[in-house]
Each structure stands twice: as structure tokens, then as C-alpha cells.
Amino acid sequence: MTARNALLRRAVLGLCISLAFSSLAAGQAGAETVLRYAPSAEPRTMDPVANFLxxxxxxxxxxxxxxxxxxxxxxxxxxxxxxxxxxxxxxxxxxxxxxxxxxxxxxxxxxxxxxxxxxxxxxxxxxxxxxxxxxxxxxxxxxxxxxxxxxxxxxxxxxxxxxxxxxxxxxxxxxxxQTDPMRPVAEVIGSGPFRFVASEYRPGARMVYARNADYVPRTEPASYFAGGKVVKVDRVEWVIMPDSSSAVAALQTGEIDIYESPPLDLLPVLERRRDVTVRVPGRQGQIGFLRPNFLHPPFNKPEGRRALALVMNQADAMAMAAGADGKYWSRCYSFLACGGANEDQGGTEWMQAQRMDEARRLFQQAGYQGEPVVIIAAGDNEVIKSFGMLAAEQLRAAGLNVDLQLSDFASMMARRVNQATPSQGGWSLFPMWSYSFEMDNPIANPTMNSACVNPAGGYPGWSCSPKLDELRTAWTRETDPTKRREIIRQIQLASAEQVPIVLLGRFFSPMAYRSSLTNLLNTPLPVFWSVSKP
The missing domain is CATH 3.90.76.10 (Dipeptide-binding Protein; Domain 1)
Incomplete structure (x- = not known):
């Protein structure tokens, strides 16, 4: 593309964005203050029980x-x-x-x-x-x-x-x-600080929330997700913008106020602007990991799972997810995530350096005989896709017969529950990431589920460890903080033996917003009470 054509394309794109947002504004001229937010995705369902995303x-x-x-x-x-x-x-x-x-x-x-x-x-x-x-x-x-x-x-x-x-x-x-928890509720009626304006919902374009005038906030100052939810804007519009270049352009012109997850390659453009603030949401970040399938070779044996840990290098995985300079990532070997109350990296010294020769030996010890290792990954999610591609590359280097199968995210999630062998539509491992605060609790952390009963109801991968499950139960019943902390230590050590997941490191996905906004709470999931817009 010539420089002239590039400039023309940018001008046309900017004009289209301006016209789109002018149209939105004209449609609700009576609103006093409108906060516009470009989320990383659009909800497929609006029921937080039926869908955990x-x-x-x-x-x-x-x-x-x-x-x-x-x-x-x-x-x-x-x-x-x-x-x-x-x-x-x-x-x-x-x-x-x-x-x-x-x-x-x-x-x-x-x-x-x-x-x-x-x-x-x-x-x-x-x-x-x-x-x-x-x-x-x-x-x-x-x-x-x-x-x-x-x-x-x-x-x-x-x-x-x-x-x-x-x-x-x-x-x-x-x-x-009273709705079946597997089915989405029919109406979005809550008691929270905003009302969902169903009449203005445009799938693929925007979602509208109006301030709930009847909401009475607590008197305490807002603190993380707690305290007074004082709403200081009249409306919040979620503007669905799948094209990241368009979202970055709209943020720079002020046509959106917040962009949840700008791509890494465009962050420098935003970081150089004085009218835009780029920051890491929350303090704990996200954890990348590989989940092996405990039902089928070679990961049904602990030697196979240890070998998987030894072929991976966290620095390589994190560079793909959050940039090679290390600004937005760190190594993490805590199975209950890093940055929270239950962080513990004990027992993992053996996996903190990549060792290909030892991995090959362990795969042989696990009885690997050349059967296909099927990795399922979401091709429409850059982080998950990159983790899957790296795992495939490293396992091939270790001598395994690897079949990386990419699909859309929804198809990957549906396939995870298939317990058939990899040759019959099942799988061997999948890459994933989770918020650190979701993994900090040994009961809430789904990868810790090792109950060995009703495997179809467990977290896909179907880990089985009576020892680990007994420790998790003991932790729930212990009320003494010191003793509870010691149980966490034992959970970490048992996990280092079991290898329920292979940890790929902790990373942060910066958000960007107009610097004129004030009191935007620093939570890992964006919330819109407290924030003011001039």
C-alpha cells in the first residue's frame, strides 16, 4: 500500500468513526453524561451463572x-x-x-x-x-x-x-x-447501580446502561469491588469494536473514553499521548497455563506431565502474550497464582528451567509410542492461540507427534468436555489463561479439582489426586489462619508432584482511557461506579 493510499484509508476510517459516534449521540441527545467503553468482546449471554466468561x-x-x-x-x-x-x-x-x-x-x-x-x-x-x-x-x-x-x-x-x-x-x-442454571435467564433485571436498556441494545454494535436512580449506595468509600457504588455518569455505552485499529483511533479522538484491551503493538502509540492513560488493571494480573488430559497418554502418567512442564519456557510464552521487554509479565510457579494471599512457589525448582533431554527421557518413561498429541486452541484468541502454537513447537522439538487443531473459542470450549481419545474427537491438552484472583482460592480454582469422582462433572482434564483433594477439604474446614497457610503450602507441594496444569507465567493486559476521567477504580474487571467524566 502506498503512503498516499494509507493516509486516504486512515482519513476515511476516521470520518466513518466520527459519523458513527455522531449518530449515536444524536439518538440520545437528552443524556447529560455518557461514558463510552470499548470492551474486549461482546457477551454471548448476559447471565453470569449460565456463562462464566x-x-x-x-x-x-x-x-x-x-x-x-x-x-x-x-x-x-x-x-x-x-x-x-x-x-x-x-x-x-x-x-x-x-x-x-x-x-x-x-x-x-x-x-x-x-x-x-x-x-x-x-x-x-x-x-x-x-x-x-x-x-x-x-x-x-x-x-x-x-x-x-x-x-x-x-x-x-x-x-x-x-x-x-x-x-x-x-x-x-x-x-x-429459579431458571435452570444451564440456561440463560429470560430478562436482565437486577438491583445494581445501572439498568440494562434492552430497547437500545444493538447486537454487534452497542449495549446501553442507564444510571439506576433508585440505587442507594453504601456510605463507605469505594474500595476494589466493595464500598459505596456511587454512579457519577448518566449512561454507559458499550461500543462493540472488533477492529482494534478503529478502537485505538476512536480513543485518541475522544469518541470512546475507555478501551479495555488495546493490542500490544499499538500500546506505544497510546503511551506517547498525554491525553490518554495506559495502566494495568488491578494488581494480580492473569495466569497462562496448559491443561493436560489425565485420561489419555502421554499425560495420564505423571512422567508425561512433568515432561510437558520441562519442554516449556515461561519467558517464551510470556513474550508472545505480553511483549519481549518484560514490562507486562513475570515468571510465576505458584499453582494458586501469584500476587494474592495464597501465593507459594515451593516444590517447583525442578520445572523452572527448560530441559529438553530430561523431557525426552520422561516421555519415554511414560510409555509414549508416537501416538498423536492433539492440542486444541482458539484461533480467534491471540493469547490462547500463541500458547498453543508454542506448545506444539516445543513438543515437536521433544520428538512428539503433534496435531495442533485451531477453532473459534466457542468450539474449543465445547470440545473440552469430550472425554474420547484424541483419535476419536477428544484431545490431549489445551492452553488457557485465567485471572489470578480467580485461581488464588484452592476451591474456586477449577484446575485444583482432583476429587476422582464423577469425572464428567469436573474441570476438563479430569485430574485425580486423593491427596490433593483431602488437602483442599482440610483447608475449607480450618479456621486458624496460620494452620490454613500451612495447608496452602502442602497444596502447592502436592500440585508440584501432580502437575494439574503447566504454568506459563503471569501477565498483564493494560487498559487505556482518556486522562480527563477521574476516579476510575483499579479493579481487574472494569467497573463504572465512582468514575467521573468532565
């Missing part, structure tokens, strides 16, 4: 509220709950909702809504399922109060009720909360 959780924080939330010290704090009492033996919690809570249709939030929401959440969430295993029962006291009873005292109750994502415990109306 982070983009769905972001949407849920707009319209729903939670019983508890984590503050900046990662301590659970009451949110919808005004207060609670605990029985002397620690088994019974009596919780009271704040007065005046209303759903967006004007109906009051009742204990019956809360209990139905907890039950639906617990049917799918790993922490919710563990609490159910611990005998969790729920009962209405009155419209504002309810009880939660367990067979033993456990800190996991408040930790689970406050966990920020995948899936957070959002409260819905009883009507929606």
Missing part, C-alpha cells in the same frame, strides 16, 4: 449487586448485607439485607430472592458446590433476614459469597433465579 461478569456488575464484596486488601465486606451474626459454634449465619434495596422493576429485594440466587449459583460455582457438600441450608427469617447453616464453621462461606468473578454471587429476582 469475564465479559459476562463485567456486564453483571453493571446491573446486579452482590451480598458481599472484596475490598482492596482482599477481605470480604458486606455489600447488599447490612450486617450479620454468627452462632457460637460458627455454623449458623443470620444475615440482614440493607433497607430500601429495589430491583429495576421497582419490586423490593427479599430474602426469597437471595436464597433462590444462592441456590442457583451454588449449582454451578466450585465454591458453591463445596458449600453444598458441607451441608449448606438456607432459610427465610423474614423479608430482609435469612439464615445460612453449615455442618462446620468455615471461612469459605464469606470468601465464596464475596468472590469477584467466575462466578460472582449476583442476586436476581426469585423468578429469574
Amino acid at each position: 469475564s465479559i459476562t461478569q463485567q456486564h453483571a456488575y453493571m446491573v446486579y449487586d452482590t451480598l458481599f464484596s472484596l475490598d482492596e486488601n482482599l477481605v470480604p465486606q458486606p455489600q447488599m448485607v447490612e450486617g450479620f451474626t454468627k452462632s457460637g459454634d460458627g455454623r449458623v449465619y443470620t444475615m440482614t439485607l440493607r433497607p430500601g434495596l429495589k430491583f429495576h422493576d421497582g419490586s423490593p429485594v427479599r430474602s426469597a430472592d437471595v436464597i433462590a440466587s444462592i441456590r442457583r449459583w451454588a449449582a454451578r460455582d466450585p465454591v458453591g458446590r463445596k458449600l453444598t457438600e458441607m451441608g449448606m441450608t438456607l432459610a427465610v427469617v423474614d423479608d430482609r433476614s435469612f439464615t445460612v447453616t453449615l455442618e462446620a464453621d468455615t471461612p469459605l462461606l464469606l470468601e465464596g459469597f464475596a468472590k469477584p468473578s467466575a462466578a460472582a454471587l449476583f442476586v436476581m429476582r426469585e423468578k429469574e433465579a
Whole structure:
């Protein structure tokens, strides 16, 4: 392309963007303050129980509220709950909702809504399922109060009720909360700080949220996901912009205010601008990993999984995900992620250097005989795709017969549950990443599920380790912080033997926003209370 044609294309693109946003503005001229946000994706479903993806959780924080939330010290704090009492033996919690809570249709939030929401959440969430295993029962006291009873005292109750994502415990109306948890709810009606404006939803183009005038925020200052959710804009528009160049151009001209995840190659353009701020969201980042399939060779043997760890080099994986200069990544060998309360890198010294010769020996010891190793990866997700390509390259270098099969993300996720052999439509391993705060809790972290029962219901890969599962259960039942920390140490050491995942490092995906915005909270998932726009 000639320089002249390139300039002409840029001018036309800029004109198209300006006309598009002028049209949007004209359609809602009565709004006082509109915050425009370009998310990394569009939610396929708007139900945070039926779909655990982070983009769905972001949407849920707009319209729903939670019983508890984590503050900046990662301590659970009451949110919808005004207060609670605990029985002397620690088994019974009596919780009271704040007065005046209303759903967006004007109906009051009742204990019956809360209990139905907890039950639906617990049917799918790993922490919710563990609490159910611990005998969790729920009962209405009155419209504002309810009880939660367990067979033993456990800190996991408040930790689970406050966990920020995948899936957070959002409260819905009883009507929606009685929906099968595998099916999306029919209506998006919450009690949170914003209302979803369904009439203005344009799939593939925009999603609109209006300030909930009936929402009464807590009086405490906002802190991480906790505290007062004070809304300072009238509307938030999610502008769906799959083309990253268009999104970067729109941010520079001020036609969008926030871009969730600019591509690495365009970050320098934004970092040089004084009217744009680039920052890492949250403090913990994301963890890249490979998940081997424990059902089929060569990863059904611990030697095969250790060999997989030894062929990988975290620096290579992170350079592909977050740039070669190391500005936005670090090595991480904690199976409960790095940067959180449960970080521990013990027992992993053996895997912290790439050793191809030892990997080849271990593959032979595992009985590998040249069968195809099928890697499934999402070709439409650059990070997952790059992890898959690197794993294929390294395993081929170790002498394995590798078949890298790329598909769209949705197809990859659907295929993960297939337990057939790789030659019959199954798979050998898949690359993935997760937010560090989602992996910090040994019950919430799905890769830690090693229960050895009902494998079809476990996290794809179907790890089986009675020792690891016993340690996770012991952690849920321990109330002493020092003893709990020692159990975390034992979980880390057991994981280093089991290798439920091969860790690829911790990385950060910077966000960019107009520097004129103030009080944009530094949370790992963007939230839009507190932020002001001039």
C-alpha cells in the first residue's frame, strides 16, 4: 500500500468513526453524561451463572449487586448485607439485607430472592458446590433476614459469597433465579447501580446502561469491588469494536473514553499521548497455563506431565502474550497464582528451567509410542492461540507427534468436555489463561479439582489426586489462619508432584482511557461506579 493510499484509508476510517459516534449521540441527545467503553468482546449471554466468561461478569456488575464484596486488601465486606451474626459454634449465619434495596422493576429485594440466587449459583460455582457438600441450608427469617447453616464453621462461606468473578454471587429476582442454571435467564433485571436498556441494545454494535436512580449506595468509600457504588455518569455505552485499529483511533479522538484491551503493538502509540492513560488493571494480573488430559497418554502418567512442564519456557510464552521487554509479565510457579494471599512457589525448582533431554527421557518413561498429541486452541484468541502454537513447537522439538487443531473459542470450549481419545474427537491438552484472583482460592480454582469422582462433572482434564483433594477439604474446614497457610503450602507441594496444569507465567493486559476521567477504580474487571467524566 502506498503512503498516499494509507493516509486516504486512515482519513476515511476516521470520518466513518466520527459519523458513527455522531449518530449515536444524536439518538440520545437528552443524556447529560455518557461514558463510552470499548470492551474486549461482546457477551454471548448476559447471565453470569449460565456463562462464566469475564465479559459476562463485567456486564453483571453493571446491573446486579452482590451480598458481599472484596475490598482492596482482599477481605470480604458486606455489600447488599447490612450486617450479620454468627452462632457460637460458627455454623449458623443470620444475615440482614440493607433497607430500601429495589430491583429495576421497582419490586423490593427479599430474602426469597437471595436464597433462590444462592441456590442457583451454588449449582454451578466450585465454591458453591463445596458449600453444598458441607451441608449448606438456607432459610427465610423474614423479608430482609435469612439464615445460612453449615455442618462446620468455615471461612469459605464469606470468601465464596464475596468472590469477584467466575462466578460472582449476583442476586436476581426469585423468578429469574429459579431458571435452570444451564440456561440463560429470560430478562436482565437486577438491583445494581445501572439498568440494562434492552430497547437500545444493538447486537454487534452497542449495549446501553442507564444510571439506576433508585440505587442507594453504601456510605463507605469505594474500595476494589466493595464500598459505596456511587454512579457519577448518566449512561454507559458499550461500543462493540472488533477492529482494534478503529478502537485505538476512536480513543485518541475522544469518541470512546475507555478501551479495555488495546493490542500490544499499538500500546506505544497510546503511551506517547498525554491525553490518554495506559495502566494495568488491578494488581494480580492473569495466569497462562496448559491443561493436560489425565485420561489419555502421554499425560495420564505423571512422567508425561512433568515432561510437558520441562519442554516449556515461561519467558517464551510470556513474550508472545505480553511483549519481549518484560514490562507486562513475570515468571510465576505458584499453582494458586501469584500476587494474592495464597501465593507459594515451593516444590517447583525442578520445572523452572527448560530441559529438553530430561523431557525426552520422561516421555519415554511414560510409555509414549508416537501416538498423536492433539492440542486444541482458539484461533480467534491471540493469547490462547500463541500458547498453543508454542506448545506444539516445543513438543515437536521433544520428538512428539503433534496435531495442533485451531477453532473459534466457542468450539474449543465445547470440545473440552469430550472425554474420547484424541483419535476419536477428544484431545490431549489445551492452553488457557485465567485471572489470578480467580485461581488464588484452592476451591474456586477449577484446575485444583482432583476429587476422582464423577469425572464428567469436573474441570476438563479430569485430574485425580486423593491427596490433593483431602488437602483442599482440610483447608475449607480450618479456621486458624496460620494452620490454613500451612495447608496452602502442602497444596502447592502436592500440585508440584501432580502437575494439574503447566504454568506459563503471569501477565498483564493494560487498559487505556482518556486522562480527563477521574476516579476510575483499579479493579481487574472494569467497573463504572465512582468514575467521573468532565
